[in-house]
Amino acid sequence: MLVQQRKRMAFWLILPTLLLIVAFKIAPIAEGVVVSFQAQSMMRPNPDAFVGWTHYKRAIFEEGVFGAALWRTIVWTVGSVVGAYIVGLSIALLLNRQFAGRAIFRALFLVPWVIPEVATALLWKWAYGDEFGVINFLLMRLGVLDTPILFLSSPGAAMASVIVVQIWKLYPIMFITLLAALQSVPRELHESAEIDGATVWQRFVYVTFPYIRPTSVIITLLAAIWTFQNFDIIYLLTGGGPADATKILPTLVYEKGFWGLELGYASAISLLMLLCLTVLSVSYLFVYRAQREET
Amino acid sequence: MTDTALNPGGAPRSEAAMNAWRSREFLMRLGLYLFLSALTIVVLFPILWMASSSFKPQSELFARDMTLLPVDWTLASYIAVWQGTSFPSYFFNSFKIAVASTALSVIVGMYAAYAIARIKFRGRYAFGMLLLIAQMFPQIMLVIPLFIVVQKAGLLNTHIALIVCYAAFALPFTVWMMRGFFETIPEELEDAAAVDGAGILTTFHKIILPLAGPGLAAVTIFAFIRSWNEFLFALVFLQSRTMFTMPIGLASFQEEYTFRWDLIMAGAGIITLPILFFFLLMQKFIVAGLLGGAVKG
Numbered sequence: 362m363l364v365q366q367r368k369r370m371a372f373w374l375i376l377p378t379l380l381l382i383v384a385f386k387i388a389p390i391a392e393g394v395v396v397s398f399q400a401q402s403m404m405r406p407n408p409d410a411f412v413g414w415t416h417y418k419r420a421i422f423e424e425g426v427f428g429a430a431l432w433r434t435i436v437w438t439v440g441s442v443v444g445a446y447i448v449g450l451s452i453a454l455l456l457n458r459q460f461a462g463r464a465i466f467r468a469l470f471l472v473p474w475v476i477p478e479v480a481t482a483l484l485w486k487w488a489y490g491d492e493f494g495v496i497n498f499l500l501m502r503l504g505v506l507d508t509p510i511l512f513l514s515s516p517g518a519a520m521a522s523v524i525v526v527q528i529w530k531l532y533p534i535m536f537i538t539l540l541a542a543l544q545s546v547p548r549e550l551h552e553s554a555e556i557d558g559a560t561v562w563q564r565f566v567y568v569t570f571p572y573i574r575p576t577s578v579i580i581t582l583l584a585a586i587w588t589f590q591n592f593d594i595i596y597l598l599t600g601g602g603p604a605d606a607t608k609i610l611p612t613l614v615y616e617k618g619f620w621g622l623e624l625g626y627a628s629a630i631s632l633l634m635l636l637c638l639t640v641l642s643v644s645y646l647f648v649y650r651a652q653r654e655e656t
Numbered sequence: 657m658t659d660t661a662l663n664p665g666g667a668p669r670s671e672a673a674m675n676a677w678r679s680r681e682f683l684m685r686l687g688l689y690l691f692l693s694a695l696t697i698v699v700l701f702p703i704l705w706m707a708s709s710s711f712k713p714q715s716e717l718f719a720r721d722m723t724l725l726p727v728d729w730t731l732a733s734y735i736a737v738w739q740g741t742s743f744p745s746y747f748f749n750s751f752k753i754a755v756a757s758t759a760l761s762v763i764v765g766m767y768a769a770y771a772i773a774r775i776k777f778r779g780r781y782a783f784g785m786l787l788l789i790a791q792m793f794p795q796i797m798l799v800i801p802l803f804i805v806v807q808k809a810g811l812l813n814t815h816i817a818l819i820v821c822y823a824a825f826a827l828p829f830t831v832w833m834m835r836g837f838f839e840t841i842p843e844e845l846e847d848a849a850a851v852d853g854a855g856i857l858t859t860f861h862k863i864i865l866p867l868a869g870p871g872l873a874a875v876t877i878f879a880f881i882r883s884w885n886e887f888l889f890a891l892v893f894l895q896s897r898t899m900f901t902m903p904i905g906l907a908s909f910q911e912e913y914t915f916r917w918d919l920i921m922a923g924a925g926i927i928t929l930p931i932l933f934f935f936l937l938m939q940k941f942i943v944a945g946l947l948g949g950a951v952k953g
Binding site for chain 2: 367368370371372374375377378379381382384385386387388389390392393396401452455456460462464466467468469470471472473475476477478479480483484485487488493495498529537586589590592593597610611614615618619624627628631632634635638
C-alpha cells in the first residue's frame with residue numbers, strides 16, 4: 362500500500378483516542394485554570410465572575426492552609442516512597458534467584474497492588490481499631506503494649522499509620538520493576554566480586570546497585586507522583602483528621618471544592634499543587650542527572 | 657538447574673565435599689522457603705484477616721478474645737450484605753460501568769496502538785508523549801472542571817459520564833501497553849498480507865488481533881480493574897444511592913451502618929474477589945505487559 366495512504370490511515374486510527382484524551386485530560390486543565398480565576402462558589406450567584414488572584418492569595422497568605430498541607434503532603438509522599446522502596450527492594454533481592462515456586466511468591470507479593478483502594482482502606486481501618494482491632498490485640502497479647510494505640514484517631518500516630526497503608530499498597534510495583542532490573546545484573550560480576558572477597562553489602566553497593574539505579578530513579582519518581590496526588594487512602598481512613606494531622610493537598614482540594622462548595626478556590630489550590638508537583642519532579646531528575654555526571 | 661549464586665566457586669570435586677555442599681544447599685533452600693512463607697503471611701495478613709472476619713458470626717467479631725480463624729464458620733455476613741442492603745445494586749452498577757468503559761477504551765485504544773506501533777506518521781512521537789503526559793495530571797485536579805462540565809451537560813448522577821471518563825482515563829495506559837504487544841509480532845506477517853492486497857484494517861483484524869490475544873486480555877483486565885476500583889469520580893459524580901458503584905457504596909456503609917463491620921468486611925470481600933481471581937489467573941501476562949516483556953519464569 363502507498364506510504365501516503367498508510368499515513369492518512371494512521372490519522373483516522375488515532376483520532377478517537379486523541380479526542381477522548383484531549384476532551385477529558387487536556388481541556389479540563391485549561392478549564393481548571395479559567396475556573397481558578399472565577400468566583401465559582403455554589404452558594405453565590407454569578408459563578409463566572411472574574412476574581413483575579415483572590416483564591417491564590419487566600420490559599421497561600423490569608424488562610425495559610427496551603428503551606429501546612431503541602432508540608433504534610435511531602436511527609437506523606439517521602440515516607441511512603443522511601444518505605445515502599447526499602448520493602449520492595451528487599452523482596453526483589455530475596456526473589457532474585459532461581460527456585461521452584463518463585464512465580465507463586467512473586468504473584469502473592471503483588472496481591473496488595475490489585476486490592477481495591479476502598480477495600481484496602483477499610484480492612485486496615487478494621488485492623489487498626491483500638492477496641493476490636495487485631496493489631497492492638499496482638500501487640501497487647503505479646504506484652505508490647507499496655508493500652509491500645511489510637512492508630513487513626515490520635516494526631517501523633519495518624520500520619521505514620523496512613524503511611525504504612527500506602528507503603529503496603531505501593532511496594533508491589535517497586536518490587537516487580539526492581540526484580541526485572543535485577544535480572545540485568547550479570548552473574549559473572551557477582552561471582553568475581555565474591556572471589557575477590559567482597560562482602561554481601563559491598564557487592565550490593567558496587568555491583569548490583571549501579572545496575573538498578575536508573576530503574577530506581579524512575580520508579581521512585583512515578584511512585585512519588587502517584588502518592589503526592591493520592592486521594593482515596595487518606596480520605597477513607599481519616600478524612601484528613603484528626604485535627605488536620607493527615608490533611609494533605611488532595612484532601613484539602615476535595616474539602617474546599619465539594620464540602621465547602623467553592624470550586625474556584627479548590628481549583629486554585631489544585632493548580633498550586635500541580636505546580637509544586639512539577640517543580641519537585643523536575644528538581645528530582647535534575648539532582649539525579651547532576652549526580653550521575655559527577656560519578 | 658545449577659545455582660551459581662549460592663555456590664559461586666562451582667560444584668566441589670570430592671564426594672565428601674559434594675555431600676557437605678548438598679546439605680548446606682538444602683538448608684539454605686529450606687531457610688529461604690520458611691522465611692518467604694512467613695514474610696508472605698505477614699504482608700498478606702490484613703487480607704487474610706479481612707477474609708477470616710467476613711466468615712465470623714457477629715459475636716466473634718466483637719469478642720474479647722480474637723481467633724485467627726472463625727470458630728463458627730458462617731456465611732451470615734455475606735447473606736446479610738446481599739439481602740439486607742443495597743449492595744447488589746452497587747455490584748451491578750459497578751459491573752455495568754466497568755464492562756462498558758473497558759470495551760470503549762480497548763476498542764478505541766487498539767487502533768491507536770496499532771498505528772503508533774506500525775505506521776511511521778508525522779506526530780507519532782508527539783502523540784506518544786501526549787499519552788505519557790496525560791498520565792501525570794492529578795485526578796483530584798481534573799475532577800473539578802469535569803464536575804462543572806458534567807453538571808452543565810446535565811449528566812450528574814448518570815452512569816454515562818463515568819463510563820466515558822473511565823474509558824478516557826484508561827486509554828493512555830491501554831494504548832501504551834498494546835503498542836508493546838503489537839511490536840512483538842513479526843512484521844513479515846503483515847508484509848505477506850500486504851502483498852496479497854489486504855488493506856491496513858483487514859491486516860489488523862485478520863492477522864494481528866488473533867495473535868495479540870493474551871496481550872489484549874491483559875489490557876482488558878487492567879482497564880476493568882481500574883474502573884471497578886475507581887473511587888473519586890464516582891464519589892463526586894453520583895448522588896443517589898440507586899446509582900452508586902461498589903466502592904462508594906461500601907464507603908457509605910461506614911455512616912449508614914456504623915459498627916457493622918460484618919457487613920463492611922463481607923462487602924470488601926465481594927469487591928475484592930473478582931479482581932483477585934482475574935489477577936491470579938492472568939498475572940503472568942499482566943506482569944509481562946507491565947514490564948514490556950522483561951519478566952520471564
